[in-house]
Amino acid sequence: GYFVEILSLDSPDALYIKDCPVKVHAAGPGTGSYGYSRKFIVWLLKHHQEYDVFVVNGIWQYHSFAARNVLNKVNRNYYIFTHGMLDPWFKHQYRLKHLKKLLYWRWGEYPVLRDAKRVFFTSEDEKILSRQTFSLYHCRETVVNYGTSGHQGNASDQRQLFLEHFPHLKNKPYLLYLSRIHPKKGVDLLIEAFAKSVNADSDLQLVIAGPDQTDWKVELDKIAEKYGISHKITWPGMLKGDIKWGAYLNAEAFVLPSHQENFGIVVAEALSCSLPVLISNKVNIWQEIIRDNAGLASDDNLAGTIDLLRRWQQLDASRQNQIRENARNCFLQRFEITRASANLLNIFEKDLAAIKN
Template sequence: MKILRIIRSLDPLSGGPAEGIRQITPHLKNLGVATTVVSLDSPDELWLQDQPFEAIGLGPVAGSYGYRRGLPYRILTLAKDHDAVIIEGIWQYHAYATWRALRGGSIPYFVYTHGMLDPWFKRTYPLKHLKKWAYWPWADYRVLRDATATLFTTEQERLLAKQSFWLFKSKDKVVGFGTSSPPSDVEGQRCAFLQRFPHLRDQRILLFLSRIHPKKGVDLLIDAFAAVAASDPRLCLVIAGPDQVGWQASLHQRAVALGIADRITWPGMLNGELKWGAFRCAELFCLPSHQENFGIVVAEALACGLPVAIAEPVNIATDIVRAAAGIVYADTASSTEEALRRWLSMTPQSRGEMGRRGLQLFIERFDFASVAKNLIPVLSEQISYE
């Protein structure tokens, strides 16, 4: 089977969908699936190099929407050499252009919405939602309506997607999501992280690792940490991730005002050994997001046997509760503080058991080796090999 995946950008800073493609492709390859990824990046972008798949940049494009004249024709030309097409995300031209290229044809296409229909955006950005209504009926509504299937990562995502627009029609499939097992050199990863950040040695690390963005609730975590920091001088907070909207300076000032600035480390975006080392050195992973479609970083923490404390809007929160693999709380400052206090009150044995349950949950539900096996039948049943 040959699949063509179409995404706005493969820039590592763009978040989960691009990383998900990178992670699942080797597992699909092991099952006999060849992957080509088309993005609207310029062909000379460095991140298109050395990928585990053929990466084709069809940019540059105009503006954030990503319009490019002739894009549907170029997509159709590439799609003819593949058995199926997967659109990664909506609201940008790559999705609408793919619909224009493939509607009414024989090549099946599928759409991952990646949480972009979560009603949180409707509530939080009502003016943007009105703007989206202006082109929803003639653009992205049609993209989903005519797709062979709309692919959701969780049942919660599927249910929430129905709440943003009353005009909605799609053929839904919940196919799961996840990440790959981490590299096995645990001690080497720990050493690499502590060598880079020696002041964190022998400290009790609470880890946030994601984009520094208001929807991620970093401000809630800082406030909650300030409330519990005095309980143990070894407690420290690591806030790791790219500052995409220029929010970090304001958050730092917040920490200064709360008197905990010297207890917070801001290492920026972590990759490779340093990222895994951060998971290995931490004792709790925290993600107080107001909206999170899946949360690959949560799956990565579970894969390391690291207990998690995540807010209810993270769409795998239900799985965490069922497996008793972490602490789930409301996305408020008081609930975030309560979650940290609950963690600090637990015995080392209880924390260890929680981490082991999390690892088992990862193996059963979120390992891309298993997710890939579940995805192939969904694609295959719609493909004609005549």
């Protein structure tokens, strides 16, 4: 069998550490946004012999730099997930921040990737895009399955729970956006595209669910008011648990016109609920979605988002139902967590066997 433990830069007093179902060794709190903590290195030097495999999650913070330094010193291999953090979108969108990263790259983060046994990417698109951010770039690239457990619970009860909280949506079709309310996600495009592609007399509604971390909703409300569709938009805030699943299960389709999305757990969750996904071609799993006929994809601009919504509405009922069936199959074949886990374990076992031989 296998066991998994986490070494993190969190404070050991954090409540979420106590609630985590996996054993966590909290070596923080780290200092500042970078998260420096000497305790992290001390712990890893002391305990590394207790583990067979080391997986670093994410870059640009102290944990990846420290893990590379310690594990190289003791001659241990490690793997790393970049989780989309090398996407060139950030380079073009946040130029000053990229300049800061450029100064750190050569001596800080680049050696972390260069020395890793493998750098894991969750799609071919992510792998290819990651090569475009820095001119100095070399690593052992491996595309792996990535996923989630998907829908859990009683679907009928979850549908009812959602409609109890939002009774005005009962018997009304709606498109669901469920993610952070953030400019990167293209919510402004979605609202304007909805206004320009949905007939005024249509019953179709738009549900925009998620936390507003940048106070952007005020501006988005003005866009909705400008086009006279405020009455067609529901803002439930952040949804969790059964009510979240109810939002998926009652929806007609899921929409995410994001400008940058490495994987999109919410896309996989939607698929697990047999929900067609209407996404931009900046969501890095869009090609898999199209290949499995589990949804539609288009450019991450206004014209592309309008096209996305219009094409969905123009499909007849039988075609939409076929896509719903394909959506669930796409999830089971590509993004269900046990398949993703088996894929990773197979890689680890082969690499460990090669070392022993």
